[in-house]
Amino acid sequence: MIDPIKIIDKAQKADIKDPWARREAWRKHPAFSRMSQLRGMFPGLGIASGLFAVYLAYEHFTQPKKH
Numbered sequence: 001m002i003d004p005i006k007i008i009d010k011a012q013k014a015d016i017k018d019p020w021a022r023r024e025a026w027r028k029h030p031a032f033s034r035m036s037q038l039r040g041m042f043p044g045l046g047i048a049s050g051l052f053a054v055y056l057a058y059e060h061f062t063q064p065k066k067h
Contacts, residue, residue, distance in 0.1 A: 002029060002031050004026065007025060007026050007029055008025070010025070
């Protein structure tokens, strides 16, 4: 969970002289990284792909062969 108070406190403790740098410090938080955004883009894709593979294997081995 992102806690903006902790981020602001960390920026203030870093003794940043530029006031705008303190205000932009939240952008460096790991929750806003590129990989974090890509991981959250398709939350159920891995589970759905796995279940689809199980379904295909089940169908392949249990259904009679049709020519």
